[in-house]
Amino acid sequence: MTYNTSFADNLQRNHDRHAQGLQALFAAGGAIESRRITVRHRDGHEFLADWAISIASRADGDRAIAIARPSAQAGESASPADAGEVRYHEILDQIEDACAVVDLKGRYRFVNHAFCRLFGRSREALIGTSFSENSRSDDRIAKLRGVYTQVYQTGTPVKAFEYQLTVNGVEKSLDQSVSVDRDANGQPVGFLTIIRDTTERARAQHELARAKEAAEEATRAKSDFLANMSHEIRTPMNGIIGMTLLALDTELTPYQADCLTTVRTSAESLLTLLNDILDFSKIESRMLKMEAVAFSLRDAVADTLKPFEVHAHQKGLELRHDIDPDVPAVIIGDPVRVRQIMNNLIGNAIKFTERGQVKVSVCQERRRDGRVVLHFAIADTGIGISADHQAAIFEAFRQADGSTTRRFGGTGLGLAISTSLVHMMGGRIWVESEPDAGSTFHFTAAFDLVEGTAAAPPKAAATAVPPARLIKVLVAEDTVINQRVVMRMLTKHGHTVTVVADGREALDAIEREAYDLVLMDVQMPVMGGFEATAAIRAREQQTGGHLRIVAMTAHAMNGDRERCLAAGMDGYLSKPLDPQLLYAIAEEG
Ligand code: ADP
Secondary structure (H helix, E strand, O other), X not given: OOOOHHHHHHHHHHOHHHHHHHHHHXXXXXXEEEEEEEXXXXXXXXXXXXXXXXXXXXXXXXXXXXXXEEOOOOOOOXXXXXXXXXXXXXXXXXXXXXXXXXXXXXXXXXXXXXXXXXXXXXXXXXXXXXXXXXXXXXXXXXXXXXXXXXHHHHOOOEEEXXXXXXXXXXXXXXXXXXXXXXXXXXXXXXXXXXXXXXXXXXXXXXXXXXXXXXXXXXXXXXXXXXXXXXXXXXXXXXXXXXXXXXXXXXXXXXXXXXXHHHHHHHXXXXXXXXXXXXXXXXXXXXXXXXXXXXXXXXXXXXXXXXXXXXXXXXXXXXXXXXXXXXXXXXXXXXXXXXXXXHHHHHHHHHHOOOOOEEEEEEEEEEEEOOEEEEEEEEEEOOOOOOHHHOOHXXXXXXXXXXXXXXXXXXXXXXXXXXXXXXXXXXXXXXXXXXXXOEEEEEEEEEEEEOOOOOOOOOOOOOOOOOOXXXXXXXXXXXXXXXXXXXXXXXXXXXXEEEEEOOHHHHHHHHHHOOOOEEEEEOOOOOOOHHHHHHHHHHHHHHHOOOOEEEEEEOOOOOOHHHHHHHOOOOEEEEOOOOHHHHHHXXXXX
């Protein structure tokens, strides 16, 4: 609280005790308080003055309204014509809040300009009338009467009770305080009441709340739109990538092979871009949720490195990894997101390194209270990053310099996504690098420890193995291109495939014939994949047995996996289908 120092000095000079009392009132943020203090006039004589102080909290800081008038001497009548009273009323008229002096019967003895403005009545019309005659709301009259009684009985001012009022057809929010008004002898003679019009503030708050709601709604709409777009784009991408892979496996002229390889690489980078943008938007709209499942970090590192081996080998790079023996066998966290960060960093390391090696190492930074913080480092011997570019590359759409895009491609989203994911895992990410000497990207992440068990969970089969046995597969999928892609991929490995177009047909097919595996699209006309799976599982309750059902979905949103498993499916493949994962699923059983 700040106040005019000359005012305080003045009081101090006049009367220390009263000055302290008033300062205490300031400090307590008090409401309205009346006091009588001795004041020394300029000409040296002392006289009594009545002070009324009100401290009002406003958006732009606290403010004090102080009104002083010479006290009426004993025997002297306090007529309104009294010069002090006139001055007092003049001051009240300057105040923006509506003020009224009310006698003990509730009749207005004085109302200021703001009061008249607020209620749209003239001073003449109001003076002498009772507050209850001027209000149409019985509720409010009763409430105000209660407040007056309470203030009278306790002598304690009542601050800010709020109510709504319609004045001349306009709805207003008001905030009222009431205190006792005393005469020269300290006897209560009425009340001083201050009403603040808070309509604007209430409206601003309401608008803010509405704007927030609208922004949240827009974010939800954006995320829905992205989820749908990603679904729509992934479906044809499945056709493009799948068919290209199949065509590349046939007899081709070198020219054709070259064209198709370009189609494949372009389609794959388009898919990466799509995934990046989807992830980035999900992070932005805070829709990305972290899973908490038990997984083996050693397997996660090995699985992440595997797809890079061929590319690294082609470039003549050595790809190594080293996991400290201290690192727990099983940890609880989100393996998909840990792999995504490693994937980004390893991908960059290989991309920006022409010779030498890329090495992934993991060690334990600390372990406490059932939590472990791991430190990952991905070191390369590549082109490096100059000191002045090192901070910028972690921002979205930023690359070290303009020539990078032309030489190496990329969107500049990978590190921004990795940074957000690392933060969500309670860690940090940074780089040490020197141009032409190589870079080391570090990140830390916190995981929960599994109580009492050190056993690694079963390793997810993600690698291609030669077909162990040939199976009969039922494919339920409505898009013709996708039907063809799955069918050709499976028949290429010698499996027998039956294709149906919806869930209903799938149920009929299962009635007629036995299958080893059903690949079930989730979104189909007539009957969707979840419904069909539920029907199959219900039937198995009676007949026994368990038919393997694996979902195929173009949805790439969080929670798809859970939804599929909850619907009674045994697994989940996302489109565009990765042939290796498809074979692994088919040949697993
Ligand atoms: P992208 O690789 O798609 O451009 P990233 O966000 O992954 O996007 O990387 C941003 C930039 O950081 C890259 O364009 C590159 O300039 C620089 N960068 C990242 N990793 C490395 C690395 N290992 N060596 C050299 N430069 C790197």
